[in-house]
Amino acid sequence: MEIPAKYNPAEVEDKWYSYWLDNNLFRSVPDNREPYCVVIPPPNVTGVLHMGHMLNNTIQDVLVRRAKMMGKNTCWVPGTDHASIATEAKVVAKLRDEGIDKNSLTRDEFMGHAWDWKEKHGGIILEQLKKMGAACDWERTAFTMDESLSESVIKVFVDLHSKGKIYRGVRMVNWDPQAKTAVSDEEVVYKEIQSKLYYLNYSFDGEDGHVTIATTRPETILGDTAVCVNPNDPRYANLKGKRLIVPLVKRSIPVILDEYVDMEFGTGALKITPAHDINDYTLGDKHNLETIDIFNDDGTLSEAAQLYVGMDRFDVRKKIVVDLEEQGFVEKIENYVNKVGYSERTDAVIEPKLSMQWFLSMKELAKPALDAILNEDIKLHPPKFVNTYRHWMENVKDWCLSRQLWWGHRIPAWYLPGGGYVVAENEEQALVQAKKKTGNQNLAISDLRQDEDVLDTWFSSWLWPISVFDGIRNPHNDDIKYYYPTNVLVTAPEILFFWVARMIIAGYEYRGEKPFETVYLHGIVRDGQRRKMSKSLGNSPDPLDLVKKYGADGMRMGMLLCSAAGNDLLFDESLPEQGRNFCNKIWNAFRLVQGWEVSSDIPQPNHSAVAVNWLNNLINHKVDVLNDYFEKYRLSEALMEVYKLFWDEFSSWFLEIVKPAYQQPIDSKTKEQVLEIFDKMLRLLHPFMPFITEELWQLIAVRKPGASIMVVPQPQENPFDDGVLTRFAEMKEIVAGIRNVRQEKNIPNKELLPLLIKSSKKLSPQLEGVIIKLAGIESLRYTEEPAEGSAGFLVGSMEFFIPLHGFVNEEEEKQKLQQELEYAKGFLGSVMKKLNNERFVNNAPAKVVEIEQNKKADAESKIKVIEERIAGMKSK
């Protein structure tokens, strides 16, 4: 059967993914093996796969597949997040396209549309994960708004409320006046815009003179309740206790002193509008200032503003500047670049606004979660994030739980007709409580009004490692007992606080135990210019296109090659290309081996036996190295190690040695051993490149139905002989030396060459055989005398000569030797400098001194060899 010279991933990928599914190879149920459990960071339910997902899930898949081959009962739980604001925004936009205004719908009607949308677009991303080979237990697929997960969320809210941890309070939120909702900090995009800085004069109340303040938002002066200066500012030393008049509205406001004010900025005097700026709010709070909210929910001015009531905030800005100028309050206007927050969804300018919200008190809850990281009960990879984590947790702020949205878990609080509220798991229980609280037994459900808001999405995802196993509602079920705590969480550092820290908090609060052993933080995928990949920039390739182009294995390898933990990774297409090329290399190695005719009549050649022994020793060594890398979550390096092992050692050296001459058969023993080694290589590669390894593993031997490389053990750690590796490395140097001579002298590979060796020690006959084969040597013999007219080179203190009458320029040879001699002398010099330094000899550890002495001896013998050689040439 003719095998194509190029590997074609499209032909095998779907086949093997179905095979794995059909044979239940991803399925996990508790048994007596050790579990290895990973919960997926749930992507947005209506999202599509982007490069970040590709990286995130490739890493998880590598870890899961390897653990499986280490004999663990692996369980990778997939699922999606309802992502309330993102999904709701998409639904609102879709309805708008259809001419439907969200505000014209009832909550139930809107939820109907939202669920339709979810049914239509939900889960696409999970199907896409299958294309990259994800070994998820699909029977466990979870969604944060599934009944069991929703109930868990509500139960936890009620529980925390009953523990007194949840309270209501006023807070400044990012208000989107177009969508008329608060948006989270993460949904605000800051853009640098060209604007103006207005210098306005505030007169003193009751005396002459004025103070000039600078602001970018002159319309907010209507809400000013103070002017603040730095107490250390000599310009304003006399302002203490004075009052100023706000222009136009003529309100009298105090001057307050606070070191918060940046003396360098503007005039050093800052107007304070507590209702419309977060910093001003904090200052207002500190100095007990009045709060005047001058905006309506849609961004027009409210009655409280007194002027321009009902006008849009941006129209007011233009108008008020004209009015201020007319009345002489404007000192000057400068151009100014500042950062303005825009709503990610509607692109409206965000208005900071005070509103009543639900909060979770964090200080006490955070304590065990902080300790867990500090005492390494949970390990962070890379550990550099520990400090950041600590800083955040030590200064943790209360968590604003409510969002003015419909899509999500509705807050289980019901307001009572006469004021006050109750919190309960459902309407019935709410009613019971309401009756109790009011003493009114005639209350009906219709008398209660449930809070309109939903919970922050993170308030459901923080339970994820517990709720996917139903461990909140049913804390003693078999799954949660077996899989919890999970082994590793793989995610990006940008959500370390939003998600990871909160999961840890929830883990200790609801299981009394950490949710995972290890957190592996990977970087953000960026393009070649370090720009974040984003749709709007158009610099993000569709990962599935790349999978099509380079194969899933090639794409996975491309992701991993640039993914040192915690570093951002700069992705470009050369990476999956490298992955594809590697697949092709593996494929062709298989083609070679597979094509060999076997003869049981010929004995195994010496060079093959020595090569097999060498490579097995090397693999044993590399298994150690790989285990170490995996323990440290250094996946990129682990992959590189396997890559070099396969490409350089296995293909370029090993296969070239054992390869029979053209159209000659191979001895059966070598063939068998080559296949064994091939099998090992495939197993080492499988976690990284599942498809091609399964394909070839199935081809190199007859397998039982249902068998899969997925469940074959990884090669185990075995002792290895260092001497074998060292001697082989020396042999490689010799071969390289000969090849080098060929290259320099332009000698075709086909032309066999004689090789003379002058050396006090001898090579093993087996290795001589290898040299003869690889370097095209016709005869190899030892000599006492340098051969005339030879090209030569040194390996250690061994001298090698290739007689090439007529081809060799004695002068050039001599110069080469002269250079080597100088280098060796320089090297000896630096060694001697150390050894002649008494303080070095006295202070350095004996071992280090010994190393230097060995270096000295080696260098001296090498120098002697070279000098003799040069002397010999001179005498001719």
Add this chain to the structure above:
RNA sequence: GGGAGUUUAGCUCAGCUGGUUCAGAGCACCUGCCUUACAAGCAGGGGGUCACUGGUUCGAAUCCAGUAACUCCCA
């Protein structure tokens, strides 16, 4: 403004508690080869004052201090 981190070859990064071939890897680059497994390849090769300045030490890419540039997080 507060905090964390980075700076090593053209690019992306390894270099753990100072001391072996400590200056490395992959890619890119250069040269020669279409040698019937693979040109998505083979063989060979060049390339770095380890950001800068000073200090500690017998010895510093590695430890300390300062300087500069960049990145991220929080505000």
